[in-house]
Amino acid sequence: MKKMIGTGTKAVATAVKCANVDVVPGYPITPQTSIMEYISEMCDSGEMNAKFIPVEGEHSAMAAAVAASATGARVFTASSSQGLLYMHEVLHMAAGGRMPIVMVNVNRGVFAPWILYADHSDTMAQRDTGWLQLHCASIQEIFNTTLQAFYIAEKVNIPTMVCFDGFTLSHCTMAFDVPTQKQINQFLPARDVDWFLDVKHPSSFSNISSVDAYVDLRKQLHEDTLKAIDVVKEAASRYSDITGMCNGDTIECYRMEDAETVVFAMGSLADELHLSIDRLRANGMKVGLLRLRLFRPFPKEDIMAVLPENSKVVVIDKAYAYGTDGGALYQELKSALYGERSDVEIYDKVMGIGGQDVTWETMADAISETVEG
């Protein structure tokens, strides 16, 4: 184990190097750019033994990633905001083709108008592409989750997106621990390939299919996505056994003992919320934090297991679900609990849109105002 000091993007690049990735197609976009810069430098200097493909746009980046993954390679790419939206079509190809690609999305709002700072509208727009989505709240977690994502993606053969907030985490410098290469190799063995594009045994993928075959493939993708919940947990406990670092699982709880109010959030705001919870607790409010790490598949059972009876849940959302009665995460939670937990009251607060600075004090005030009405 060694200590490094670096930004969120440096943590990603380090994890990608440690993961023995074979191919990295990349295109720069703020605030993800420095991930591609670090990786291309390492490929150039020979520090990283991977093929870096500088493509002409994000649609091509994901197309190259799918093609490389189909040859059996371990593939990584990264994007943000408009870049992710431009990839959208090929994201379906990656998931339907069952390519275990890992992509980091550094969250950033989308146009119009242009915005450089973080909210979750870019990843929420990819909700139904079939990709798994993990959301991080610290630089150490970014490092750990990027490594775990390869394990998860390759175990279920579903591409996996690791998301974290632009600038707040991508450009903020913190110390993080890096396990030894031996530990990482033990955690993440070489990709187990049951099929690849092979000139000796010609085959093609994503050819036109019959309706019956299409129905079966889609059903299988849906079922395998749900199975990924257990694989995420398995990856977390395996990583913790080998490295001693405990970052993983589908949710993270903070001061949930005897909580009557639960704050539900994702990403960097959820980290800041620790301070809000402490302050509200000091003021006598029985409040806890439930941070969602795994957005897709949605870990409904895990959430229901920790939500206290008759509790009030305040969702802090970093993206709108236009035309509904609130934010994207709020809709997800309501739909998961509908018909299962009528004892729980759910409120929504959309905050931090387009990188709007939200402090722990603002959130603490919003929580008490929402609950006390």
Place this chain on the structure above:
Amino acid sequence: MNKKTVKSFRPISWPTKGASAKTGKWRTMRPVIDKEKCIACRICYIYCPEATITPEIEIDYEYCKGCGVCAHECPKKAISMENEVH
């Protein structure tokens, strides 16, 4: 790579006749060869994008999509495109 161990959830196809289903059902126009006019030059056989015309100038109607390239290329106008009734 062993074909038998490839997992069933993958959208994979192996080289075989009609890997994507019987595409003849897509046809709205049917190419019909007039054997009287045909000089067996095999231009239609060369141009057919779906390889549904044999060197003996027989059309495989199970897979011919009716694109009409053969009729267009025939130097003797020996292939006519007729309305298809499935």
